[in-house]
Amino acid sequence: MKSRYAVAKEVFVDSVDTMDYIELESSYKAFKKLEQSIEKPLKMILLFGSPGTGKSMLLGRLYEKLKDKKEIHYFDTPAISQKEFYHKIFLVLTGKELPPNTEVNFSALVNYCKKLRGKREIVILLDEAQMYGPELMEKIRLLSDSRAIKFIVSLHKTEDEDLIAKAHFQSRIWEVVELKNASVEDLATYIHKKLLKRNLFEIANSLKPKHIQMIHKFTRGNFRECNKMMYAIFEVSEYYDLHEPNKINYTNMSRKIIEMAAIKLGYIHV
Amino acid sequence: MYDIRELEEAWLRYRKKRRRPFLIAAALFFAFIVLYVLEIKTGYLTRVFQRKGDTVVIVDTAIERNETFGTNKISLERSGRVSQIVEVRKDESTKPIAISKINKNDTMVLAPSSVDGSAKNIVIELKDTNDPQTLHDLEKRFKLSHDTDDSLFLAKSYYKRQQYEKAAYWAYQTNLINENIEEAWLVFVKSKYKLGRHAEAIKVLKAYIDKSGSIRAKVLLEKMQKHLF
Numbered sequence: 001m002k003s004r005y006a007v008a009k010e011v012f013v014d015s016v017d018t019m020d021y022i023e024l025e026s027s028y029k030a031f032k033k034l035e036q037s038i039e040k041p042l043k044m045i046l047l048f049g050s051p052g053t054g055k056s057m058l059l060g061r062l063y064e065k066l067k068d069k070k071e072i073h074y075f076d077t078p079a080i081s082q083k084e085f086y087h088k089i090f091l092v093l094t095g096k097e098l099p100p101n102t103e104v105n106f107s108a109l110v111n112y113c114k115k116l117r118g119k120r121e122i123v124i125l126l127d128e129a130q131m132y133g134p135e136l137m138e139k140i141r142l143l144s145d146s147r148a149i150k151f152i153v154s155l156h157k158t159e160d161e162d163l164i165a166k167a168h169f170q171s172r173i174w175e176v177v178e179l180k181n182a183s184v185e186d187l188a189t190y191i192h193k194k195l196l197k198r199n200l201f202e203i204a205n206s207l208k209p210k211h212i213q214m215i216h217k218f219t220r221g222n223f224r225e226c227n228k229m230m231y232a233i234f235e236v237s238e239y240y241d242l243h244e245p246n247k248i249n250y251t252n253m254s255r256k257i258i259e260m261a262a263i264k265l266g267y268i269h270v
Numbered sequence: 271m272y273d274i275r276e277l278e279e280a281w282l283r284y285r286k287k288r289r290r291p292f293l294i295a296a297a298l299f300f301a302f303i304v305l306y307v308l309e310i311k312t313g314y315l316t317r318v319f320q321r322k323g324d325t326v327v328i329v330d331t332a333i334e335r336n337e338t339f340g341t342n343k344i345s346l347e348r349s350g351r352v353s354q355i356v357e358v359r360k361d362e363s364t365k366p367i368a369i370s371k372i373n374k375n376d377t378m379v380l381a382p383s384s385v386d387g388s389a390k391n392i393v394i395e396l397k398d399t400n401d402p403q404t405l406h407d408l409e410k411r412f413k414l415s416h417d418t419d420d421s422l423f424l425a426k427s428y429y430k431r432q433q434y435e436k437a438a439y440w441a442y443q444t445n446l447i448n449e450n451i452e453e454a455w456l457v458f459v460k461s462k463y464k465l466g467r468h469a470e471a472i473k474v475l476k477a478y479i480d481k482s483g484s485i486r487a488k489v490l491l492e493k494m495q496k497h498l499f
């Protein structure tokens with residue numbers, strides 16, 4: 001027999017499917033701000049936040065919401081090579097695949113963009129931009145200077161801010177939208193809604209405010225950390241459910257299980 | 271599924287540790303109450319404090335004797351060590367050492383430059399190979415050289431140091447220059463996975479398998495899909 005906790009566990013496997021988007025106070029605010037920024041005459045918009053704060057989810061949502069109204073494209077993972085990046089831009093601009101055995105000439109691409117100015121307004125959502133490195137970022141800036149393409153660039157704070165040549169960036173970006181870790185309230189909404197979407201009412205109810213508080217303390221309200229923690233909590237629960245059901249309370253989650261998950265993930269050192 | 275027993279034991283240890291301050295506080299509180307009651311009923315504490323003067327004198331002399339004994343021992347130990355150090359120095363000075371090469375893996379090859387050439391090369395493995403300074407210097411060098419050996423080395427070093435953001439970054443920089451280096455793909459994917467971005471890692475890994483048909487990549491994919499990585 002399959003434990004209901006096995007289902008609950010799978011709910012928290014990392015995914016960036018926009019079908020799973022949940023409206024939270026923080027994500028709603030950031031969404032509105034991005035939507036408004038797109039309408040302003042800006043060349044670049046920066047979506048900023050630590051890893052796991054929901055940037056990709058938000059970009060995906062923005063894409064879904066605007067794709068019928070605007071010429072918008074979502075580059076979810078960085079291109080494999082510089083060459084491939086140009087191919088992707090070429091495809092966006094011309095709607096055609098590059099003929100075989102040809103290469104994109106970058107300055108020709110920029111010139112092409114300049115000609116499009118005033119005729120088309122293209123929005124490109126560029127996720128994981130901290131990966132691109134200074135050289136490619138400079139190319140992206142040149143493209144956006146043509147004003148035919150507007151980039152929404154998502155990147156996260158790294159310990160070494162130097163990696164993305166941030167100073168160089170700041171002078172050119174006029175709008176910064178920042179996503180922070182979730183508040184306790186947002187985290188509670190997130191966890192409960194995710195479970196309720198799969199009809200896991202009893203499990204959702206077994207997580208009381210004090211438990212959410214604990215989870216928030218360990219994960220600092222980071223969604224990805226929270227996903228990992230929920231997965232571990234339900235994995236331990238699943239074991240007890242199947243092997244030692246006397247050790248589990250189905251209506252009230254035990255602190256012990258949460259602490260065991262925290263030990264497993266290294267939040268607590270014993 | 272990980273070992274629940276082990277986890278339970280760790281949790282018991284954790285609970286014991288967490289409770290310790292409370293237990294100590296409770297014990298102290300209890301002792302205080304006992305003394306307080308004794309004092310009220312019998313005046314025990316007042317009597318103990320009155321006698322305290324005598325005790326102090328005895329303790330003082332004991333400490334004095336102890337100290338002189340202690341210093342003797344220390345000076346003996348010191349002289350012993352010094353002679354040892356001198357011996358070692360003598361030994362080294364007879365064989366002057368020249369650093370012939372420091373390669374990227376930070377294995378220092380030290381060759382004693384003896385006249386007769388009879389001495390063999392000594393290889394010393396430095397324990398902290400990829401220390402932050404070396405990595406920083408390599409990052410600088412890469413900016414000029416764009417050498418994939420450098421960026422791949424950085425990626426692998428950061429991965430070993432569990433700095434997965436940086437590992438992914440450098441693996442990706444390697445890829446930007448040459449997209450056919452398997453190591454770079456795998457370090458990238460593994461770092462993403464370690465960062466908890468399972469979906470993304472698996473997606474990229476599948477793309478690489480389509481492109482290359484690599485067996486190693488397939489094995490890794492299987493592990494990741496079963497949450498065994």
Ligand SMILES: Nc1ncnc2c1ncn2[C@@H]1O[C@H](COP(=O)(O)OP(=O)(O)O)[C@@H](O)[C@H]1O
Nearest residue numbers: 014015021022027051052053054055056057223
């Ligand atoms: N608004 C949201 N609705 C539903 N899930 C979310 C939301 N924000 C974040 N998440 C969850 O958190 C995880 C990390 O979010 P992600 O967008 O990948 O973060 P980032 O791109 O900032 O690193 C996702 O896998 C998703 O499960």
Ligand SMILES: [Mg+2]
Nearest residue numbers: 055056127128
């Ligand atoms: Mg992301």
